[in-house]
Amino acid sequence: MAAPPAPDLSGIRDIIAVHSAKGGVGKSTTAVNLAVTLARLGLRVALLDADIHGPSIAHMMGSAARPSVAPDGQRVLPLEKHGVHYLSLANVVEDDAPVIWRGPMVAGALQQLLGAVDWGDADVLLLDMPPGTGDALLGVGQALTLSGVVVVTTPQEMSLSDTRRGVRAFEKLHVPILGLLENMSGFVCDCGERADIFGPSHGAEAAEHLGIPFLGRVPIDAAVVPGGDSGVPVAASHPDGPAGRAFEGIAREALARLAVSGGAAAVKLDWRKLNAGEFHAQAPGDHEGGAGADGDSGNGGDGGKRSLADRLLGRKKVDDGGAAGGATAGGATDAGAVPADQPAAVWQAADDLLGIRWGDGKQTWHGAYELRTACPCAACVEEWTGKRLPSVDQVPRDVRPVSFQSVGRYALLPVWSDGHRTGMFTFKDLRNGTGAVSPPA
Structure with missing residues (x-):
């Protein structure tokens, strides 16, 4: 079997990882909605589902179709929905195929996904990272020059404790932390009352303690789950709803932090x-x-x-x-x-x-x-x-x-x-x- 082509990311301006130190905090939902939001703001956006063991981007974006072959015959073209070019492992394996791989195989799969795709030109490539601080984080952090990472957490104390470990791992890899995003941060009903279902918000406090920016809070929004299930993310279906507005504010804040923490500006x-x-x-x-x-x-x-x-x-x-x-x-x-x-x-x-x-x-x-x-x-x-x-x-x-x-x-x-x-x-x-x-x- 021929080796996959070496990754060619020369047309991509910035690569941003979306990470959480534990599962179940809405990391993939965040990655999808940030990608759609950035596209709505006028950016050329690519999204790679790097969560090898739990690929969900294809479902959330609305198509698990197989990619077509690129003109060079060596790579495949990403799919496009909602203004975002994307690819997930779910687009290249059978729906019910288990992914029982050891760490080195996961790192190799990520390299193949990157190398086998003709991403073309993009302002930003978002990586939906696997949760935790294992081999995948190390492999991506060493193989790619990441422009920054958005860290996703929830108000729960256990989530915040895990988040601290994830932040320190990226710092050891010298990856700029663009900021902390607190997901599922309270529920605001139509009457205007707020309920902290998962406890009071600690995101801003945790960010200050860690010495990283706080990007904002995404509230619990009834439109998020059906949006992900139907393949129309809430940022596309309800951009002016509570979650849609929050994602836009966070996307703008992350881009501003990217400019501040990045290298020399072109202009x-x-x-x-x-x-x-x-x-x-x-x-x-x-x-x-x-x-x-x-x-x-x-x-x-x-x-x-x-x-x-x-x-x-x-x-x-x-x-x-x-x-x-x-x-x-x-x-x-x-x-x-x-x-x-x-x-x-x-x-x-x-x-x-x-x-x-x-x-x-x-x-x-x-x-x-x-x-x-x-x-x-x-x-x-x-x-x-x-x-x-x-x-x-x-x-x-x-x-x-x-x-x-x-x-x-x-x-x-x-x-x-x-x-x-x-x-x-x-x-x-x-x-x-x-x-x-x-x-x-």
Whole structure:
């Protein structure tokens, strides 16, 4: 039998493990709903069911069909549902086949699943890890460069005790802990009353004790179980329900933490003080002798010769005699074209104004105060109701960005002059008008 191809994950920006130190806490449900939520936010998402002994992703995603062969004839293509490309062991073995494997066989199976799949390009690959701290965790942690791990627990004290062991295991492997997620954290009935069915919440307290971020709580929601059983996750069927809103808040928080804990960003825009009335209607480098402030393109220091999207996607400048690498209005189709919903340029347009030119030529303007008060992170938005928290009312009117950096190919993460730094804005959010204002006349 021929050996499987070596894993080719070169098209994947970040790999995030979803882990729990014990079974039964909703880890797989969390992985599925985070994947669907990230796809709804506009990311290209892949999901691998690495829980070899208990593969459930295929059932939760709604298809246990066999994968088709990739064009190279060496690999298979992942299935796609709800905007997520995924594969599970359940897609390649018989439904009732027992998986009675020792540790080395589990590690080998994970390598085969990774190597035998043509994942293509993705912003993030989520791994639904096996529970516990055994061979699979060690094998994955050593074989892959994980960008981070989301740890799932419940309010029960035993679960939290096990969680501590899992966190320490990843720390020994030098894997960044993106944060702790507390699942099944109380039940809120239609009347508004809350009941702590599994005991009071200890997630935030445990995260503080462990020195890791707390991503948020997912409440018990009656729509979760039928969603998983029917193959339509709650993040797809009820995105505005209690669990759906919680998953969106947690997904945004995890991405923000990923940007903070990750390596060098592809794009960095440092804000500076501009004179009153100073306005730059175009990004530096958009045309010969462009009107932008020198050095404010934030595109990695090559004078604006390549667009933001080109840098994020690793593309070279297209010599078309115009703005380098940009799509023309209406959408160019050449190799260097920027997709319509991706930024071709991001720049400081004024002292309190961010400018974005999109791939189809559209320009949007975003006010500093308007963006800061539209922050979607858990410190600014109540995770279950979606309502703004009182802390937003205390944001000073003269708040300014300190910097913007890219989060993969899908978002911008600002650092603010008031010290706030965990609110991420997806390109989809920005294009749809988050923080939008009219430009100066």
